[in-house]
Amino acid sequence: AQSVAQPEDQVNVAEGNPLTVKCTYSVSGNPYLFWYVQYPNRGLQFLLKYITGDNLVKGSYGFEAEFNKSQTSFHLKKPSALVSDSALYFCAHMDTGRRALTFGSGTRLQVQP
């Protein structure tokens, strides 16, 4: 079965420091990978996607993600964290045949002032 995994339930980082939220995938064929963010009592907001092309993908709010085929990873990164980045982050894979997303379990990012 195709899946994505987020090995960390929570990531803590100080404001101004770089942040990384990890995601690994197990997908046959070419992976279509996404990152979404969820704020309290809100739906999911799209951050970025990788379909093909450059391994470094730039997205919304200063986030970027690095696709690494040899390590089957798609880690989310930001050079300088903000307190307002504190939220729940989901990595997801899209089954292009079904056009349905399979989500990881989520990682809670806590940015301390």
Added chain:
Amino acid sequence: DAGVTQSPTHLIKTRGQQVTLRCSPKSGHDTVSWYQQALGQGPQFIFQYYEEEERQRGNFPDRFSGHQFPNYSSELNVNALLLGDSALYLCASSSQAGTAGEQFFGPGTRLTVL
């Protein structure tokens, strides 16, 4: 652009009852997908509607059914509610045109089953 809207925001039901949740997609989108997000978990795909038909379905029982209207809005119906159906139900809209792209999510409906 109003984005994806869902109603109601919150809902409380008792076991055995039936519930209907509603979703209006983002302007220009023709496809609606429904997801269930249990507390502390990632969303799980329920089903997807396009051209008023269920096109794809996840691993959910027949108690979960849906409908899409000519204006692309959609309903999710759950019959014979169980305690385990308590969750945030998310609607996502997208367009069939072009390659697979991001889905735009609504704010969700929080369903509590007592």
